Amino acid sequence: MVLTDEVARFVRAIGPDPDETLIEMDEYAAAEGFPHVGPEVGAFLRLLARMVDAERAFEFGSGYGYSAYWLAEALPDDGEIVLTEVDEDELELAREYMADGGYDELARYELGDALETIERYDGPFDVVLIDHQKHRYLEAFEAVREQVPVGGVVVADNAIAATPIQTEKLLAILDGESPSELTKETRGVADYLEAVTTDPDFETVAVALGEGIAVSYRTA
Template identity: 60%
Template sequence: MDGTLPDAIASFARALGPEPDSVIAEMDERADDEGFPTVGPAVGGWLQMLARLVDARRVFEFGSGFGYSAYWFARALPADGEVVLTEVDAGELDAAREYMARGGFESIARYELGDAIETVEDYEGPFDVVLVDNEKHRYREAFEAVRAKVPVGGVVVADNAMTAGVVDFDALRRLVAGDDVADANRHTRGVADYVRRVGDDPAFETTLLPLGEGVAVSCRTE
């Protein structure tokens, strides 16, 4: 987290969150070994709780990796629910399929190989929860593609709303405040553009969850 969130707070959040199972523990170990960027157990537990709070039945993910966040969501969905995983890497999607099956979620998971923004056009709403975790410079594009499919009471959750390996938090804060940051990269600019877009949308209320690498949560209110 590059010092943005104190380690003690992150550890405490993990301790208070839902208990991971053996599959999640294995995925955490894989992420650590490979340096793969997942949302982590503190945010994962919170995503599970969010799905419960909105009584979610359908979830769509823009970017799923090897299924880490989808697995957390799936633990809160009903037996006839649905979580749509999207990924451009076939190997990661195959791994996601294996993990989800081992957790007993094969019947509710849908797997889509390819561009998530193109994929969502093939699905009808509503989606009670949407996770935006694709290329940072395309966050706004993802929101525009799914916005009409989010019902009142549904939520759009964007990871890396504060930082990531390619997102500069200081530059991001300045951009969101309206400053001209000439040397900000396109990933940082993409997140800033997304945050401003959802923040200005009169149909959504947006707040920040300062866990992991920052999560922007936008609830549809009208």
């Protein structure tokens, strides 16, 4: 978490109340030590989807469906969200949770490599969440970039912190330095952030929720 516990509590207090399924999903994450985005980021993702009038969403890495569940409520009845996951058990659990919330008809469940899955889909995708292997973030952006319309958003999780991310070295890279002994995850996030912040068709900001997210809005 990049927020203090007190500020995180404040964010949760003024955010939307999770339904019973989301509460169950949070309890599962706590019990299993599963690194989900958490209710602060989940609520923000749903708000973003509402603000861009999202109809379709794609996730690079869905785990057991937590972020997809938050996003699904913002989609229209004929909308679509594509969940990708390499773990069959997690994807099946995602299916169960999405069904519990009444979102199963919106969801497409894809078992396997997200970068291979995106090749089988045509856009547009109004919201894209990148939350899989950190060293492949840039590949994900490049694979989906042309499928994001003007007014769409790409969100990358763990843009500030995560267990394998060397936050101080990541900041040094962003400041123009060249620190040594980088983890591949740190290098991957740095390459991603450099790409989206210098792309003339996107405007990017960092939002200090969860472990930090980078939000890139397509302007042209």
